[in-house]
Amino acid sequence: MTTTLLTGASGFVGAAVLRRLLAAGHAVRVMTRATSDTRNTDGLDIETVHGDLDDPASLAAAVRGCGALFHVAADYRLWIPEPAPIYRTNVDGTVALMRAAADTGVSRIVYTSSVAVLGIPKDGTPGDEETPVTEADMIGHYKRSKYLAEARVRALVAEQGLPAVIVNPAAPIGPRDIKPTPTGQMVRDAAAGKMPAYVDTGLCVVHVEDVAEGHWLAFEKGEVGRRYVLGGENLALRDILGKIAAIAGRKPPTVRLPIGPLMPVAKVMEGLARVTGGQPMMTAESLKMARKRMYFSSARAEAELGYTARPADTALADAISWFRDNGYL
Numbered sequence: 260m261t262t263t264l265l266t267g268a269s270g271f272v273g274a275a276v277l278r279r280l281l282a283a284g285h286a287v288r289v290m291t292r293a294t295s296d297t298r299n300t301d302g303l304d305i306e307t308v309h310g311d312l313d314d315p316a317s318l319a320a321a322v323r324g325c326g327a328l329f330h331v332a333a334d335y336r337l338w339i340p341e342p343a344p345i346y347r348t349n350v351d352g353t354v355a356l357m358r359a360a361a362d363t364g365v366s367r368i369v370y371t372s373s374v375a376v377l378g379i380p381k382d383g384t385p386g387d388e389e390t391p392v393t394e395a396d397m398i399g400h401y402k403r404s405k406y407l408a409e410a411r412v413r414a415l416v417a418e419q420g421l422p423a424v425i426v427n428p429a430a431p432i433g434p435r436d437i438k439p440t441p442t443g444q445m446v447r448d449a450a451a452g453k454m455p456a457y458v459d460t461g462l463c464v465v466h467v468e469d470v471a472e473g474h475w476l477a478f479e480k481g482e483v484g485r486r487y488v489l490g491g492e493n494l495a496l497r498d499i500l501g502k503i504a505a506i507a508g509r510k511p512p513t514v515r516l517p518i519g520p521l522m523p524v525a526k527v528m529e530g531l532a533r534v535t536g537g538q539p540m541m542t543a544e545s546l547k548m549a550r551k552r553m554y555f556s557s558a559r560a561e562a563e564l565g566y567t568a569r570p571a572d573t574a575l576a577d578a579i580s581w582f583r584d585n586g587y588l
Contacts, residue, residue, distance in 0.1 A: 266329070271467060329369045333348070369478050459518075
């Protein structure tokens with residue numbers, strides 16, 4: 260049986276993709292850093308190798324002998340005091356891995372991008388794979404790094420025949436968010452009653468297991484060089500917090516905060532985080548992002564891959580249940 264290399268399996272989306280690959284009968288080789296938290300992979304029938312997206316030699320060794328590659332790993336931080344590492348991992352590491360895969364004869368690649376790199380229509384309708392966008396539209400280093408990484412992958416497809424299909428997940432929610440991710444942190448805080456107010460923004464909420472299924476469908480049916488949004492339900496943040504409150508048995512927040520006056524507060528929080536080494540509760544870039552509703556359509560994936568997504572209520576309930584069962588609440 261041909262071996263499939265998976266990066267990012269110790270993380271949130273990667274752990275769900277790993278379980279989908281195992282369910283499909285794949286022999287999976289997982290590439291993790293020596294320091295990675297292995298709770299999401301412990302006890303599974305997998306081969307583990309140590310590698311790092313910052314170390315090209317380790318990538319060539321990890322992919323050697325594999326017939327397929329799922330590249331899910333990324334540095335997913337919406338705030339970072341020194342941005343160079345996020346570009347080194349998300350851009351340079353992705354390119355190095357893609358070249359290593361091509362050099363060793365990998366025949367099929369699924370690259371995990373993000374809806375963060377897509378355009379958002381000014382009229383409030385959901386964006387899709389073809390909504391116009393430029394690098395100048397990217398707010399923050401995470402979005403910009405993923406935009407540049409996807410552009411490099413698409414260039415390798417066009418110029419060198421890289422056999423890659425691209426998927427663009429929306430805001431995944433569900434079990435095994437051990438870090439948790441920024442979206443998972445929001446769900447956890449809201450379920451714990453730590454979000455008494457909200458700003459006027461919106462997200463496309465999707466169950467992480469539906470994202471994993473979308474990866475599998477892209478592998479099976481996706482067109483090389485084409486990208487597919489893996490989204491779910493478009494909801495205002497107020498409504499998301501209301502659903503979380505109902506599931507957790509709490510009162511929903513009723514105070515809507517204006518974004519403008521929060522900017523000086525965010526700057527102070529960033530300054531404190533630089534001193535303490537922690538993560539700020541809010542940042543100037545996160546507030547700038549909040550001015551746009553991150554609504555997206557999965558129509559292409561539905562039509563071409565047979566992709567479907569369950570309701571946001573299910574994703575939120577599963578996430579809260581997992582956080583509660585694992586001591587996060």
